[in-house]
Amino acid sequence: MTESAQAGRGNSNDHVRRHNLSVILGLVHRSRGLSRSQLTRQTGLNRSTVAALVAELVDRELVVEAEPDSSNQVGRPSPMVRPHPRAVGIAINPEIDAVTIGVIGLGGTVLRRIRQATGHPPTVGEAVGISAGAIEAMRGELDSYSIVGIGVAVPGLVRTQDGLVRLAPHLGWEDEPFADLLREATGYPVLAANDAHLGVLAESTFGAGRGVTDMIYLNGGASGIGGGIIAAGSPLGGVAGYAGELGHTQVNSAGIVCHCGAVGCLETEVRRERLLALLGLTDADADQFEAALVASTDPAVLDEVHRQLGFLAVALRNAINTLNPELIVLGGFLGSLYEVAPEHLDELLATQPLKASRESVRVTRAELGHDLLMIGAGELAFEPLIADPAGFALAQRE
Template sequence: MPRRSGISQDELRRVNLGALLRRVHTDGPTSRAELTTELGLNRSTIGDLTGQLESLGLVSEELPTEETAPLGRRSGRPSLVVSPRSDVAVVAIALDVDRITVALVGLGGVVLDRRTRLHERGSHDVERVVESVSQLTHDLLTQHAPRCCLGVGVSVPGAVRASDGLIRFGPNLGWVDEPFTALLAEELGMPVQSGNDANLGVLAENVRGAAVGVADVAYISGSVGIGGGFLVGGQLLRGVEGYAGEIGHLAVDSGGTTCRCGSVGCWETKVGENQLLTHAGRLPGGGPQAVAEVVDAAAAGEERAIASVEDVASWTGVGLRAVVNVFNPEVIVLGGMLGRVLASRPDLVAERLNSATLISPGGRVDLRVAALGEDSSLVGAAELAFSPLLADPLAVMGEPEAQGHDALAQ
């Protein structure tokens, strides 16, 4: 990727500290020897970097136990194992259509504890949401008192303005232009970052889920609406204001019904939760539980349920054609009800996808069910909150006690 600026020695050190910390945060305890190989840096640099991260209180080092020592390497001087310190934590929050979930997550991705509160579907006053979230957060922080809480990441089902976290549009909460992020930061006295739930979902599935190590990923999650999050060459597709990825409103059937967005035949009018439920003779609004019940009924042979699942599976495949033609992803991860439908009828989704995709007649794209289930956006919210630390540990933690740094960049 083209760079418009150079890299100074100071930036080099920060980048390398971040790369090492990200590695152990993502992969867990790792020996210095493995880090040397994987990061492409020499042994003394790795030693200096881990020493720095240790003095910042971000990692600990110890001799390998029987379990962590690599096989065949149990003689000779063992390589120290570097572990992330889970007492460095963030608060992850998922706002959802019918619940708020708040979790305390330690470095390394350990969920230390979590709380959930249900609420009725529909519009909610932003101040009351801030208050409720704040109560849950204080409760968790009081009980666990982590050594260090870096900040808060919030998953929002809607469009979040990148520049300031304004909730530009959140139909499930009835929000338009709500300064939720700023209000919560003021209330908690901590840095708060908000992101779109599907964007956080793709990050989560890439770091800890169904698409680990894959650089070109489309994550599509279905509930009442359809959300899309995309990794493009390993980078999150954000768009200039942060609103990219709205694929629920791609046209798939212009003879169809009018969508809440004003267009006709949007993808989410064909594959939303309530389409599945009502086609199967159920009432709308039953949420994931009702969806699971329909999918199970279809598996058990109930005709209307079968027809409904088949209809949604077909239209899922049709919509995915556009995803493949536009993004040419290596992996498509389907979450929420689309994940359930894929698990139930992978044949039908793939058949409709491949029937008119431009240039992948062999059906090269790999369709996967989300691995983190309902938690993907919560996990993504934690990653969002950790991201400033992982990008530049020194900027977040401050310089450690005086030490020689000159060797760090070797």
């Protein structure tokens, strides 16, 4: 064999090894732990290859092996492979009234969550300063981890290729290089994406959408309503990453003008602040808001819940007829609305969409609760690592 042929074969073998490392790490991450025998079955690789790949990931401190529970097992039990507790990502979610910072472990585990209230929509500079300050304040704690990077869940349009925030209207951000500024302030790699896109990614990986190939996630937050779509098992982003803006579906032709310039958008009719006002609250985190909403006996509150669910049903009718999903997941305050009167929305969706399309669709709440966007932003931070564990780890050591 010539030297060039040997080099070509070596490169090919290295490519295969790196691909298989990615597959193994991805499976362990998404499952939060599998036995070696399960990894062998799911990858189709032989046992010795899986053992060698796992050993390399152990050396890189990306997975750990543990003895299995041998109870109720026949034959020799297979070691369990779990995400390494040292590998973490930082999650950031700027909103109109706060910036939330989280520490997320491989396997989508939220290890720490801090909400820094602002009382006003933070500027880009303020959000960068709050995020960098929180990370610095956790420096002693973070020194025991290997930080792979930062993922940012932005309530607005984010350009996929470079993370530029094209428009986050409720924050007042337009064409802002938030990811670049945060990278400069912290020294960590930073990736940014639309918050609802990350929400559907989190729910499809760890929550209500596990195993579902066609789903819609609709998130209601202080900044409005966003959507994320999984179609045929893959995220639907569009040419630049702006797909899924279901908050700007028209639901009331006689409604008010939206900040986007259109009339009667969903997020002009379905709004958290209207419910806060009726509940006598000026601010509340997700758990406090839902507790107050569910406990309320005020007829005006229930009337407003029904009114908002009516407009939500119009948007979901259009989405069901257009995308034919198997599952619709409601997150943020939309999940709280559904919690108060699920039968009301179910009855509307039982008649409004086309019969053939509505027969197969289910509606449910997000399972991940207030951690959902933290987990979604963490997924963004982990993407480069899982795509190439060997190359990423080597780059981190240089």
